[in-house]
Amino acid sequence: MTTVALDLLGGDGAPGVVADAAATLLSNTANTGLRLVLVGPVDVARDQLVARGVDLSRVTLLPATSGVSMDASPLEVVRQDAQREVAETTVVVAARAVRDGLADAWVSVGHTGASVASAVLTLGRITGMQRPALAVVVPALASPVVLLDVGATTTGSVGALEQFAIAGHAFAVAVGVSSPRIGLLTIGSESGKGDELRVETDAHLATSLPARGLNYVGPVEGFDVTRGNRAQVIVTDGFTGNIVLKSIEGAAAWAAHQIGVAYGDSGPARGVIRHAAAGDFAGGLLLGVEGVTVVGHGAGTAAQVIGCVELARRAVEQNLIGNISTAMAELS
Template sequence: MPERWRTTGAAAPGQRSVGEPGTARIAVDLLGGDQAPAVVVDGALRACKADPSLHLTLVGPAEAADAVLAALKPADRRRITTAITPADTIGGAVLAVAEGRADALVSAGDTRATVLSAARELGRWPGLRRPALAAVVPTAAGRLVLLDVGSTVDPDEETLAWHARLGAAYASVVHRISAPRVGLLTIGTEPGKGDRLRRALPAQLVSLPLPAGARYAGLVEGGDVVLGRAADVVVTDGFTGNVLLKGLETAYALTGPPSRNTDPPARAALLLGVSGTVVVCHGAAAGPDIAAGIALAADLYRRGSVAAIADLLRVQRGIA
């Protein structure tokens, strides 16, 4: 069934529009997540109330969208647009960005469906076959970028080399780290540790040109991710990264983050490698997690982070 748009001050379907300076228009998948739509409605409300410059496009069934509208003051309802669709809410959110009706999207739905839809509708960056999900992990020393955390579970050497480039650019642009250190996650720091892929890749990473003056810092273990002293970026496959991230999330929920100066890990990751700002939340995300994902998407859009990362990689690889 096609979408039915109900606008309250936003552009009509098919029209490209630009928000006012400082605004961020975020498309939200109302049916994404294990406990959707209730937690997504909760998260959307939290985000909308916390950020008066935020505009939301709610993609999903009418009753879920109406629950958000009913809980807002009349003045705040003007910041809400709804796309009424009972199915493929991920595709609807991606389409809103592709057609210029939203600046970014947030979904806690199926990761594979989100990645495929975003790559198809928004387009991949030149030379990149598989986009990667990059998460920020708090460490005892601060924070690091971990990727991939769920997009590609069976990568080859080229894919992991791209992860190194993407992570280095992310750390430089978003965290403003000069010459980021890039580590490869494996089961030991001695040469030759790990599976075939992990044994073969270090030789390539040593000579791989990386953006922002980044350098390959060698092999790292899971404990190094918690300590955060060996690398600013940790590269791995989507299967291992997802397992590690969920384990850290649970551990930090029970004991707190490894430093009082760092926040718990956000249950959201940025999809790097597509021409748009796409934030994927944990399927088990609660309302505050959805709100944090929306805030992350808005912040990345306002700072022009995805475009800056793409430009940095384009310049580093000599692509006009």
């Protein structure tokens, strides 16, 4: 049995979209091993679930009074709430559910910064990890690609990028990529390309990763993220990674529109995008904290929320946090 805490108030369509996702998950006979903890106002949660015919015996309702608005200062809101004996915000209550053993993982499609801050402050970092990284699975052409960091933090260092590579490798294995190759995102495939951070990191990874039995292929370029044939784990700092991720999303929307203009129907192309967005690409898994945390897109659909829950479930079943902890202990 895997228990996932779900932020009822996260996302633009909350609470309805989240409740739709919960109802669909629990009505699926393949999910008999899944239990949900719905975090939010209890009366709202109960009304939403009853209206959808959900069996409440498989759901725990955990009270929280508010979400975190998109215009709030996430770190300040979360820091203040984390100091309270009884937390009020859904992201802190959900993270505490994992910390206290009430859930195995937690998911929010609300404020990314608040979710990251709550995970770090509530669960703590894995020993040895300098900083967390948000990792997404990009549905590339040849093979899925784990891209990290896509925005947990905005700066990088040689040591942090090395840790991202190791954690990303563990994540790729957890989502079914066998013997993933690791690349460093920069502006050319030759060694020595890029800024000082990229050059120094490449030189370090070229010796440190093979010494750990990991396959480092060297520098990779932006188009390798969606090709998937050169590397299945691509490492960068969070500032660059977030730009790459948003560029992929924008390019996909542009392509779907242009197909519609050219052929009179963008439906099939948009269907492909929706299908990809509802799979492992639905959310980012926060690597480097002591608990499975998945952060989804605020404008996500019920299908995307379901994808986030399934991603969290897989991470729990594959003991991803334990595997990363072991790897970090060996690195130190």
